[in-house]
Each structure stands twice: as structure tokens, then as C-alpha cells.
Amino acid sequence: MAATWPNKSPLLIWSSALASLACHPLAGLPAITIALLSSLPQIRQHWQKIIKWLAVALTALVLPLSLWLTNWQHTKKWQLGKPPINTFLASLNHVFTFSHLWPNQEHWLLNLIYGWQAWQPIVAIILILTGWYLLRNNKTVWTSILKSLNLSLIIAIIFTSLIPFDFVIDYERYNYLARFSWLAIIINLPAAFMAFGLLAKKWLDSHYKKIIWPIIIALTALIIFSLYLTYPRDDRYSHAQGLSTSQTDFLAVQIIENQANDDYIVLANQQVSAAALAQYGFYTGKHQRYLQDDIFYYPIPTSGVLYPYYLKMVNDYPSRQTIAEAAKLAGVHQAYFVLNDYWYGFEKLAEEAAAEADEIIKIANGAIIIFVYKNL
Incomplete structure (x- = not known):
């Protein structure tokens, strides 16, 4: 079958691609690649092959290089590591374990729902492979575009696997x-x-139409299961605490900002950090937001250097020495430790932190406690 080009408006294709790029580069760059490849008929013949490989390179190289640049910005090292093959194999092994695919920790309905969750990526991959098998002789433009895009992604995944991402916290590194x-x-x-x-x-063309209603019911059930899985859940399989940034978190960051007489750091959880970002953004106001060595003054779990210090405060012991080390790293002499009452071991942590803090501020009847450390 000869390749045919879809009769779609280039304006629609490019505007959609640019909109995707504006939302997120990880989705936007492949969309730009699709737009470039779909525009080949409007380009002179001798340029088509060049544009095609440039489009493939856009996804294959630009994304890994941008991530490598981000890694250098945080670590100041142009380094590459080994691909996380063992981690990948361990994850793959977990995906195909019997207990994962056939959960049995709740009543039958929840077991069925979480079983469907485990099977979703496998079903998607089976359908994709089946689709490509059925399309093996179908040489349309869009199959050609998808093949080029898949090649780009494979190369991008290989290159990205070599980036160590040392600036990212362990559990988010991959x-x-x-x-x-x-x-x-x-x-x-x-x-x-x-x-x-x-x-x-x-x-539908076969002689098995009598089972149409059972199939419709099964598909409807799977859609309902998928909808259920999009919501926060509290059962033996998932414990979603439903934590979100509250008005009390905003009040805490406002109190800290107004009380501080010099640049400072705050060791707090993600909700409080989100409140600070929403309230004051990244730009300098009364105080500097970026401190020594471009350290942001609140912990950012995905890449901030202060977040490990916060974890050390809440997971080990909330010592003055730990927060002093964080303050020294950021080049400040004033620091705050924010503790929310829903945190595990809140009462014990509050008692321990109070023993070494210079000042204690309680908000909303103790829903949040701010521990102030001066002259660090």
C-alpha cells in the first residue's frame, strides 16, 4: 500500500504541538517531531530526508542533553553513570510476580480492581504489539512517523539511562x-x-455476537475500576493521606517571612514548600529566595539540597546541629523547622525539637509548630 499523507491542517498540527511544548517539554518535543514529520510533503524532495533525521534527533538528543545539562547545573560535573539495569530488572520482576498480578489482600472486588491496575500496562503493551503486527504491511505516513518517533525514544531512553541524576532524591532518581x-x-x-x-x-463479523453483552459489561466494569483508581484511596493496597496545602501552611510561611530579620532557610514538608512557592515565588522580595550556590530557601523534594536535611530532622532526630549544617550550606545564620501535626511521631519530634530551638511558634492550636533557630 502506497504511503498517503493525512489531509489535516498544518496550522492545527503545529498549534497542537506548540501547545504541548508550552505545557511540558517531555511531551512537547515528540509533538514537535510529529509536526515536522507531518510537514514533509510541503518540503522539497531533497530536503525531506534531512528534515526527517533532524526531527528524529530532536527527540533522541535534545531531551537527554537538556537533562544532562540540568544534572551539571546542580552537581557541576559533566558525568555519566552506568545504566540502572539491576533496578530495571528488579522492577520488571516485580511487575510479573504472581502476588502483584493477582492481589489477594482485600475482599474480592478490591482484589479485582487492583488486579486490573497491575495488568493495565501489560494489556496496553499487548494491544500495541498486536496493532503493529496488524499494521506490518500498512505503509501509511502515520505509521512511518510513529516508527521514527519510537526510534527517537529508544535512543533517548538509552542516553538518559546514563545520566546519574545525583541531585534528585533517591526514590525519585529514575x-x-x-x-x-x-x-x-x-x-x-x-x-x-x-x-x-x-x-x-x-x-462483530463473526458468529459470536451473542456474547456482546457480557463483553460490554466487562468493559464497563474496567472503565469504572480505572475511574476508582484515579481517586485517593485508603485500603490495604493504597494509603493516600490526601495531604494538600492548607491555609495554615500559608499562614506559617507568612509568619516566617515577616518574623525573619535576615535571609533564612526553612526545613519543611512539601505542602509548606508549595505554600511558600505560591505565596512568594522564586523572586527576591524582603529576603533572598536563592541563597549561596543557588540553594533555594525551602526544600524542593525533586532536586533541592535542603530536603535531605529535612528528612534527617523528621526521620532521625531534629537536632540543632543538622539544621546548622543546612544553614551553613546555604550561607545563612537563621533557620526554621516546620512540623505539621499529621506527621508520623509528631509529639515526640516536637518535644525533641523544642529542647534545642531558640523559639517556638504554634499555629492553629498546634496544627503547625515553627521552631526558630538563630545565630547559627
Whole structure:
């Protein structure tokens, strides 16, 4: 079958791609690649191959290079590491374990729902592979674009796996690679839809139409299960605390900002940090937001150097020495430790922190306690 070009408006394609890029580069760059590849018919013949490989390189190289640059900005080292093969194999092993695919910790309905959650990526991959098998002789432009994009993503994943991401906290270090994997699944969903559509058509043309209602009921149940899984849950499989930034968190950051007589740091959880970002942003106001060595004055879990100090305060012991080390790193002499009452071991932590703090500020009947450390 000869390749045919879709009769779509270039303006629509490019505006959608640019909108994706404005939202997030991880989704936007592949979208720009698709836009470039879809524009090839409007380009002179001898330029088409060059533009095609430039588009492929855009996704294959720009994303890993930008992540490598980000790694250098935080670590000041142009370094590469070994691919996390052992971590990948461990994750793969977990995905295919019997207990993961066939959970049995709750009543039958929840077991069924979480079983569907475990099977979702596997079902998606099976449908994608089936779709590509059915499309193996279908040489349309969009299959050509998807093949080029898949090549780009494979190269991007390989290069990104070499970046150590030492500036990111341990449990989020491989998030970028995981996002690439999900991006690959999303990009190949058209093949999955094609497979689903062709299989549905073959089934409807067959002699097994009598089971249409059981299939409709099953698909409806899976949609309901998926909807349930999008909500915060509290059961034996998931314990979503439903924490969000509260008005009390905003009040805490305002009190700290107004009380501080010099630049300072705050060791606090993500909700309080989010309140500070929303209230004061990244720009200098009464106090500096970026301190010595461009350290942000609140912990940022994904890459901030202060977050490990906060974890040390709440997981080990809230000592003055720990917060003094953080203050020295940021080049300040005043620091605050914010403790929310929903944190595990709140009462014990509050008692221990109070023993070494210079001042204690309680907000909303003790819902948040601010420990002040001066002259560090």
C-alpha cells in the first residue's frame, strides 16, 4: 500500500504541538517531531530526508542533553553513570510476580480492581504489539512517523539511562526514565486503538455476537475500576493521606517571612514548600529566595539540597546541629523547622525539637509548630 499523507491542517498540527511544548517539554518535543514529520510533503524532495533525521534527533538528543545539562547545573560535573539495569530488572520482576498480578489482600472486588491496575500496562503493551503486527504491511505516513518517533525514544531512553541524576532524591532518581516509558506507551496508543478496532470488527463479523453483552459489561466494569483508581484511596493496597496545602501552611510561611530579620532557610514538608512557592515565588522580595550556590530557601523534594536535611530532622532526630549544617550550606545564620501535626511521631519530634530551638511558634492550636533557630 502506497504511503498517503493525512489531509489535516498544518496550522492545527503545529498549534497542537506548540501547545504541548508550552505545557511540558517531555511531551512537547515528540509533538514537535510529529509536526515536522507531518510537514514533509510541503518540503522539497531533497530536503525531506534531512528534515526527517533532524526531527528524529530532536527527540533522541535534545531531551537527554537538556537533562544532562540540568544534572551539571546542580552537581557541576559533566558525568555519566552506568545504566540502572539491576533496578530495571528488579522492577520488571516485580511487575510479573504472581502476588502483584493477582492481589489477594482485600475482599474480592478490591482484589479485582487492583488486579486490573497491575495488568493495565501489560494489556496496553499487548494491544500495541498486536496493532503493529496488524499494521506490518500498512505503509501509511502515520505509521512511518510513529516508527521514527519510537526510534527517537529508544535512543533517548538509552542516553538518559546514563545520566546519574545525583541531585534528585533517591526514590525519585529514575522518574525521568519511567516517564519516557509511559511516553512510549502513549505515543503507540494509536497502534493499540487500531488493534482494538480491527479485533472488534473481526469479532462483530463473526458468529459470536451473542456474547456482546457480557463483553460490554466487562468493559464497563474496567472503565469504572480505572475511574476508582484515579481517586485517593485508603485500603490495604493504597494509603493516600490526601495531604494538600492548607491555609495554615500559608499562614506559617507568612509568619516566617515577616518574623525573619535576615535571609533564612526553612526545613519543611512539601505542602509548606508549595505554600511558600505560591505565596512568594522564586523572586527576591524582603529576603533572598536563592541563597549561596543557588540553594533555594525551602526544600524542593525533586532536586533541592535542603530536603535531605529535612528528612534527617523528621526521620532521625531534629537536632540543632543538622539544621546548622543546612544553614551553613546555604550561607545563612537563621533557620526554621516546620512540623505539621499529621506527621508520623509528631509529639515526640516536637518535644525533641523544642529542647534545642531558640523559639517556638504554634499555629492553629498546634496544627503547625515553627521552631526558630538563630545565630547559627
